[in-house]
Structures are given as C-alpha cells and as structure tokens.
Amino acid sequence: MAVDRLLPTPEAAELLALTREIADRELAPRAAGHEEAGTYPEGLFATLGRAGLLGLAYPEEYGGGGQPYEVWLQVLEELAARWAAVAVATSVHALACHPLNAFGTPAQKERWLPRMLAGEMVGGYSLSEPQAGSDAAALACKAERTPDGYRITGTKAWITHGGKADFYALFARTAPGSRGISCFLAPGAVEGLSFGAPERKMGLQGIPTAAAYWDGALLEADRLLGEEGQGLQIAFSALDNGRLGIAACATGLAQAALDAAVDYARERTTFGRRIIDHQGLGFLLADMAAAVDSARATYLDAARRRDAGRPFSRHASVAKLVATDAAMKVTTDAVQVLGGYGYTRDFPVERYMREAKVMQIFEGTNQIQRLVISRSLAG
Known part of the structure; x- marks a missing residue:
C-alpha cells in the first residue's frame, strides 16, 4: 500500500x-x-x-x-x-x-x-564492546599514540556490516576516564584487524553483524576525527540521528506487516464473509494502522525539530521507543491475522516479527530510551 x-x-x-x-x-x-x-x-x-x-x-x-x-x-x-x-x-x-x-x-x-x-565506500559504526554496550564510557579498546600514528588494541562487538564495510567509525580509548575516548575513521582492511564469524541472529540475516579484533593495527595520525578525548561527544551526537534512522526503519517494517495482513484479510473468507469484515479482526487491523501512523508522526516530529535547528534528543528517544515498540506489536498481530499461515515461512510476516525484535535493542535499548526521556523530564 x-x-x-x-x-x-x-x-x-x-x-x-x-x-x-x-x-x-x-x-x-x-x-x-x-x-x-x-x-x-x-x-x-x-x-x-x-x-x-x-x-x-x-x-x-x-x-x-x-x-x-x-x-x-x-x-x-x-x-x-x-x-x-x-x-x-x-x-x-x-x-x-x-x-x-x-x-x-x-x-x-x-x-x-x-x-x-557515493557508496563507493560502505561504512560501519564501531562503538559497542562485549562489556560496553549502553555504557559507552566503559570502553576498553585502546588507541596508543606512536610516532607513526595510533596503535589499536582491543575487541569491538555488534558491528553491522562487520567484515564487509570499507571503513568504520571507530571509538577507542586514548586516556583514562570518560573524557579519554577518541574517534577514528578506520579502514576496513588493515594489518592487525580481523573479524569473527557473523553472529547467528534471529533476523536481519542478509547483512552480517560481527565482532572486530584489533591486534596492534596501526592507523595514521590523520585518521583521528576531532580532538583526542572528544569521542563520547561525537558518539552521542551521532546516536540521536541513528535513533531516528531506526525509528524510520521500524515504521517501514510495521507498514509492510500491516499491508500483508490487510491483503490477506481481504482475500480470506470465513462463514461466507471476508475476514476483514468481521468486527473483531477489523478492529485489530485498525489498531495496527493507528500504531503505524503514530510511529510515523512521531519520527517526523523529531526530524522536523532537527531540521529547524531545535533540540531533538528527547524526541529522538521518544521516536525510537514508540516506533520500535509499535513494530513489535504490529508484526506480532500480523502473524495472528494470518493464523497458522502466519507461523509458516510461506508468508513473510513471521520474518517481519523476528526482524522487529532487535529494533527494540540496538541504537540504545528501549529501557535506555526511557531513561533518557525520564532524565529530560527531571530536567
């Protein structure tokens, strides 16, 4: 549709x-x-x-x-x-x-x-570590300054496009404390960089997610972006944008699930009527449509604030929270609309449901979004 x-x-x-x-x-x-x-x-x-x-x-x-x-x-x-x-x-x-x-x-x-x-170089975002996901200040991967640049040692985790990207926005520690993290534009292939096998995920199988192992790889000094110690500022400024991106992706996924459910409900008949004409099913589809429209309106409100140069951090968190929760609910309900067929791989809605789950997790879990929102209200 x-x-x-x-x-x-x-x-x-x-x-x-x-x-x-x-x-x-x-x-x-x-x-x-x-x-x-x-x-x-x-x-x-x-x-x-x-x-x-x-x-x-x-x-x-x-x-x-x-x-x-x-x-x-x-x-x-x-x-x-x-x-x-x-x-x-x-x-x-x-x-x-x-x-x-x-x-x-x-x-x-x-x-x-x-x-x-131009897409000649495809990128990945390398912030998370095995023991540092939402707590970005706990990063342990090190970038040690040398006469030739920076030597990178440590492990990064959960990298979308890991092992396939041509470059990574890499965050590593150059000094102790929360102000000791720096950002680098790292090449996708360099001596001393290797990747683990792709994670065996519930969904989103077509794009690999992998860990990166930095074993003393050397980056030239001009790979540093901004100043040393500016990494968390850079990461957090980017994450607001990323949360809006995931909100939009979740809304698109929910729309696809709604469309599949409506198409099926128009064709399937029971007791001599299309199932969409049964009030119980029609109301379920109405709630799904309302959730999709609400998710879209929420991310667009945040985006328009960003475009106008107004603060939008809280609104980005609201959009990410609302849209991804909506995607989880709408895709689950789409499986219900299709009944037994929805539980098979002959129809796409079971895949949509599996894909929706991770959207409540990455770019900051929805629990973290609630923390961001509540802190902004406490002011």
Missing part, C-alpha cells in the same frame, strides 16, 4: 517515487532469498549509492543530496518496507559518515566524504 505522504517539496515527492521504484526492483525480489540463506547482497549498496540514496542528508558540496532529515527518514522507511536489513545497514552507513562530516577537517572531508556518500 502506497503511503499518502505530506512532503515539503515537489523534488522530495520525486525522490520518494524514485526510491519506491528502486526498492521494488532491487530490494523486494531479493529480500526473502538472502534472508533465508543468510547471504550478503553483493553490489546492492553500490547501486543505492549511484542512485544517490546513501548521502541524502549530507551536503551537496561533497556529493550529498542536501535533503531535510524528514525526507531522508522517509526514504529509509520505504527501503525498510521492502527489506529491513538493507534499510538498517543504510542507516548505519549514514551514521558512520556523521563523525567525518561533523568533526572532520576540510582536508579529511575532501579526501574521504565524497566516496562515502
């Missing part, structure tokens, strides 16, 4: 139409097969990059699209409605570009950013 969107410009409407065309052609036919087999869609991100979909919210001077964040998020939603794993990886790529764009020097931006935004 095509979403009736209120877009800020005719250009944005054309962009969304292009996104739907590409997503229907390149993503939708391939999603089920890759997710079933757990295989990576080689070349797909280059295709998205050539279409200009990987750098939409970044400056035109470096090859970005210069689009408002509210437009970029709706592009992500359209991608997620066809293939959630690819949309999440696209959001993570945009997240990985943020430290360079916001904190890099002009020379660093000129060197790397155009290729990143």
Whole structure:
C-alpha cells in the first residue's frame, strides 16, 4: 500500500517515487532469498549509492543530496518496507559518515566524504564492546599514540556490516576516564584487524553483524576525527540521528506487516464473509494502522525539530521507543491475522516479527530510551 505522504517539496515527492521504484526492483525480489540463506547482497549498496540514496542528508558540496532529515527518514522507511536489513545497514552507513562530516577537517572531508556518500565506500559504526554496550564510557579498546600514528588494541562487538564495510567509525580509548575516548575513521582492511564469524541472529540475516579484533593495527595520525578525548561527544551526537534512522526503519517494517495482513484479510473468507469484515479482526487491523501512523508522526516530529535547528534528543528517544515498540506489536498481530499461515515461512510476516525484535535493542535499548526521556523530564 502506497503511503499518502505530506512532503515539503515537489523534488522530495520525486525522490520518494524514485526510491519506491528502486526498492521494488532491487530490494523486494531479493529480500526473502538472502534472508533465508543468510547471504550478503553483493553490489546492492553500490547501486543505492549511484542512485544517490546513501548521502541524502549530507551536503551537496561533497556529493550529498542536501535533503531535510524528514525526507531522508522517509526514504529509509520505504527501503525498510521492502527489506529491513538493507534499510538498517543504510542507516548505519549514514551514521558512520556523521563523525567525518561533523568533526572532520576540510582536508579529511575532501579526501574521504565524497566516496562515502557515493557508496563507493560502505561504512560501519564501531562503538559497542562485549562489556560496553549502553555504557559507552566503559570502553576498553585502546588507541596508543606512536610516532607513526595510533596503535589499536582491543575487541569491538555488534558491528553491522562487520567484515564487509570499507571503513568504520571507530571509538577507542586514548586516556583514562570518560573524557579519554577518541574517534577514528578506520579502514576496513588493515594489518592487525580481523573479524569473527557473523553472529547467528534471529533476523536481519542478509547483512552480517560481527565482532572486530584489533591486534596492534596501526592507523595514521590523520585518521583521528576531532580532538583526542572528544569521542563520547561525537558518539552521542551521532546516536540521536541513528535513533531516528531506526525509528524510520521500524515504521517501514510495521507498514509492510500491516499491508500483508490487510491483503490477506481481504482475500480470506470465513462463514461466507471476508475476514476483514468481521468486527473483531477489523478492529485489530485498525489498531495496527493507528500504531503505524503514530510511529510515523512521531519520527517526523523529531526530524522536523532537527531540521529547524531545535533540540531533538528527547524526541529522538521518544521516536525510537514508540516506533520500535509499535513494530513489535504490529508484526506480532500480523502473524495472528494470518493464523497458522502466519507461523509458516510461506508468508513473510513471521520474518517481519523476528526482524522487529532487535529494533527494540540496538541504537540504545528501549529501557535506555526511557531513561533518557525520564532524565529530560527531571530536567
């Protein structure tokens, strides 16, 4: 079902139409097969990059699209409605570009950013560690300054695109304490860097998530983004954007589940009537539609605040919380609408339900979002 969107410009409407065309052609036919087999869609991100979909919210001077964040998020939603794993990886790529764009020097931006935004280099975000997920200040991976640059030693975890990315926004410790964390633009292949086997996940199988092992790998000094000790500031500034990205992905996934449930309910008959015409089932679908519309409105409100230059951190947490909880509820209800068929792999809704669960976990668990929101209220 095509979403009736209120877009800020005719250009944005054309962009969304292009996104739907590409997503229907390149993503939708391939999603089920890759997710079933757990295989990576080689070349797909280059295709998205050539279409200009990987750098939409970044400056035109470096090859970005210069689009408002509210437009970029709706592009992500359209991608997620066809293939959630690819949309999440696209959001993570945009997240990985943020430290360079916001904190890099002009020379660093000129060197790397155009290729990143064009999809010639696909990125990953390397913040979490086995014992430091939500508690980013507890990072143990070290970056020791040497005459030749920085030597990286330690383990990073839960990296989307781990082992496949061409670069990583890497956060490592250069000094003790919460102000001793720094950010680096690390290459995807360097001597002393290796990756574990992809995690055996409940969903999002088409894009690998893996641990990285840094065994004294040397990064050149100009790989440091911002100043030493500025890492947490950089990480937290990017995470607000990432939370909005996941909110949009969750909304797209929920929309796909709603569409599948409505299509089935229109075709399936019991007692001589379409099941959508039975009030109990019709009301369930109505609640699902309300949840999807509410999730979309919530992330768009936060995005418009960001576009207007207003504070949006709490609103990003609200959007992430509301949209991912909605996705979990809507996908679960979609399985219920399809009954026994919903529990089989002959229909996509069981996959949607598995994919929705992790969205309540990454980019800060929903418990962390509640903590952020409650602290902002305490003020």
